[in-house]
Amino acid sequence: MNTVEAIFEATIQVLISDGPGDLTTTRVAERAGVSVGSLYQYFPNKQALFHAVNERYLTMLAERVEAACLAHRGARYAEMADALVSTYIAVKIERRDVTIALYRAAAEVDVAEIVEAMSQRIEAASQAMFTTASDAKFANLSTVNVMMLNVLCGTVRNVFERDMSELLIDGGLRTQLTLMFCTYLDAAKFPPSEA
Amino acid sequence: MNTVEAIFEATIQVLISDGPGDLTTTRVAERAGVSVGSLYQYFPNKQALFHAVNERYLTMLAERVEAACLAHRGARYAEMADALVSTYIAVKIERRDVTIALYRAAAEVDVAEIVEAMSQRIEAASQAMFTTASDAKFANLSTVNVMMLNVLCGTVRNVFERDMSELLIDGGLRTQLTLMFCTYLDAAKFPPSEA
DNA sequence: TCAAAACCTGAAGAATCCTTCTTATTTTCA
DNA sequence: TGAAAATAAGAAGGATTCTTCAGGTTTTGA
Numbered sequence: 339m340n341t342v343e344a345i346f347e348a349t350i351q352v353l354i355s356d357g358p359g360d361l362t363t364t365r366v367a368e369r370a371g372v373s374v375g376s377l378y379q380y381f382p383n384k385q386a387l388f389h390a391v392n393e394r395y396l397t398m399l400a401e402r403v404e405a406a407c408l409a410h411r412g413a414r415y416a417e418m419a420d421a422l423v424s425t426y427i428a429v430k431i432e433r434r435d436v437t438i439a440l441y442r443a444a445a446e447v448d449v450a451e452i453v454e455a456m457s458q459r460i461e462a463a464s465q466a467m468f469t470t471a472s473d474a475k476f477a478n479l480s481t482v483n484v485m486m487l488n489v490l491c492g493t494v495r496n497v498f499e500r501d502m503s504e505l506l507i508d509g510g511l512r513t514q515l516t517l518m519f520c521t522y523l524d525a526a527k528f529p530p531s532e533a
Numbered sequence: 534m535n536t537v538e539a540i541f542e543a544t545i546q547v548l549i550s551d552g553p554g555d556l557t558t559t560r561v562a563e564r565a566g567v568s569v570g571s572l573y574q575y576f577p578n579k580q581a582l583f584h585a586v587n588e589r590y591l592t593m594l595a596e597r598v599e600a601a602c603l604a605h606r607g608a609r610y611a612e613m614a615d616a617l618v619s620t621y622i623a624v625k626i627e628r629r630d631v632t633i634a635l636y637r638a639a640a641e642v643d644v645a646e647i648v649e650a651m652s653q654r655i656e657a658a659s660q661a662m663f664t665t666a667s668d669a670k671f672a673n674l675s676t677v678n679v680m681m682l683n684v685l686c687g688t689v690r691n692v693f694e695r696d697m698s699e700l701l702i703d704g705g706l707r708t709q710l711t712l713m714f715c716t717y718l719d720a721a722k723f724p725p726s727e728a
Numbered sequence: 729t730c731a732a733a734a735c736c737t738g739a740a741g742a743a744t745c746c747t748t749c750t751t752a753t754t755t756t757c758a
Numbered sequence: 759t760g761a762a763a764a765t766a767a768g769a770a771g772g773a774t775t776c777t778t779c780a781g782g783t784t785t786t787g788a
Contacts, residue, residue, distance in 0.1 A: 341735085341736090357642065358640060359641070362774080362775060362776080363775075363776060363777080364774095364775075364776090372736075372737090373736060373737045373738060374737085374738075374776090374777085375735090375736060375737055375738070375777095375778085375779085376735075376736055376737075378776095378777070378778080379734090379735070379736075383776075383777075384775095384776070384777090442640045443640070444640070445553060445637045445638070445639070445640040446554070447552065450694070450695075453694075453695070454695060457695065481705065481709065482709075484700075485706075485709045485710075485713070488688050488691045488692055488695075488697075488700075489684055489687070489688045489710075489713070491687075491691050492684070492686075492687030492688040492689070492690055492691030492692070493683050493684045493687040493688065494687070495687055495690070495691070496683045496686050496687030496690070497683055497687070499645070499648075500645075500648070500649060500652065500683075502683075505679075505683075510676065511680075514676065514677075514680045515680075515684075517717070517720060518680070518684070518713060518716075518717045521713075521716035521717050521719065521720045522712070522713045522716050522717070524716065525712065525716045536765085536766090557744080557745060557746085558745075558746060558747080559744095559745075559746090562768095567766075567767085568766060568767040568768055569746090569747085569767085569768070570748090570749090570765090570766060570767050570768065571765070571766050571767075573746095573747070573748080574764090574765065574766075578746075578747075579745095579746070579747090729788100730787100730788095731786100731787100731788095732785105732786085732787095732788105733784105733785085733786075733787100734783105734784080734785070734786085735782105735783080735784070735785085736781105736782080736783070736784085737780105737781085737782075737783090738779105738780105738781105739778105739779095739780100740777105740778090740779090741776105741777090741778080741779100742775100742776090742777090742778100743774105743775085743776085743777105744773105744774085744775080744776100745772105745773090745774080745775100746771105746772090746773085746774100747770105747771090747772090747773105748769105748770090748771080748772100749768105749769095749770090749771100750767100750768100750769095751766100751767085751768100752765105752766080752767075753764105753765080753766070753767090754763105754764080754765070754766085755762105755763080755764070755765080756761100756762085756763070756764080757760100757761100757762095757763100758759100758760095758761095758762105
């Protein structure tokens with residue numbers, strides 16, 4: 339394994355086992371099996387390393403969601419909602435420990451910028467998808483779309499941070515969130531469905 | 534002002550201006566206009582101070598939500614949803630800087646316990662309220678209720694941390710979240726409304 | 729082959745930070 | 759009033775941490 343790769347992985351492992359408060363250059367180097375000096379050969383400082391790890395993870399997340407949105411253009415809106423929710427949760431659940439570790443570390447000001455950038459990528463991809471829904475047009479899609487993504491990201495984070503395993507393993511979160519989005523989208527449909 | 538009170542307020546101010554990473558006993562004492570020695574007269578260590586500040590804030594939040602839930606028993610479920618959303622957002626928006634500062638500081642393991650305890654208080658109060666809805670019974674209220682609160686807490690946090698001012702000032706967050714809950718509750722109603 | 733470049737090492741400097749402890753001041757209350 | 763208790767002050771100890779640097783080892787490529 340590459341030295342840089344080892345450092346990346348070690349950073350995540352330290353984050354998982356010791357938390358962001360105990361993420362020290364010494365510990366990362368030790369875990370990566372290299373010296374502190376080597377670490378500073380590739381990263382100008384601790385902050386840069388931390389930034390890189392977060393950027394990598396969030397970029398991967400954004401790409402996966404973008405791909406899913408692209409793949410569901412022209413589908414029915416209920417399928418779109420399910421795809422969005424399912425993909426997002428799937429990525430997050432794939433490496434649960436990493437997900438939780440990075441959620442905890444997200445407090446740093448530095449990370450906020452990355453989160454913002456990736457949020458906008460995802461929002462754009464999602465909105466582009468819903469615009470092509472085969473069975474509905476939406477009145478104020480922009481607002482609705484922003485809401486859904488805030489709800490999706492926020493709720494998933496909350497569930498992970500509270501470690502509500504039941505909701506994750508039995509798919510309850512996915513099912514309920516999809517249902518919620520479907521009813522919400524239905525209400526935003528244009529022209530409105532007669533009730 | 535009390536010394537303890539001054540220390541509490543100073544802690545929040547340091548959290549707001551310098552962030553949780555630079556929350557030092559020296560800085561807090563300085564800002565509070567007391568010596569470090571005095572700080573340690575009231576709190577055994579920095580952690581305890583931090584814990585106390587968070588507990589105080591979250592307890593207040595829980596109490597306000599509980600009161601709102603109690604006040605809306607027997608109402609229509611749409612009104613309940615609005616009350617829940619409105620109250621929660623109102624409390625969070627009242628002192629926006631404090632809200633944001635504590636969100637950022639919530640990464641500490643110590644805080645997770647308090648968050649969990651308060652979440653359960655709020656969940657219980659909310660469920661008790663929705664049980665008394667005058668215009669509907671809900672099939673699996675427990676699941677629906679847990680979902681709504683995760684969505685509420687998660688989404689609001691997301692919006693604050695991303696600093697999406699538009700959604701807060703024009704009431705868009707409140708309106709949309711309430712609408713989403715109403716459509717969701719409507720789908721969970723028993724017996725189901727004919728579509 | 730062999731010099732230059734790249735890479736690695738780990739001790740040490742410089743800067744903080746948490747916490748304690750001794751001393752001083754103020755308040756309590758008998 | 760006056761002594762005991764409570765409160766306050768802030769310098770200093772002890773422990774970490776980030777980062778640099780001088781000097782080795784390995785790889786490259788001509």
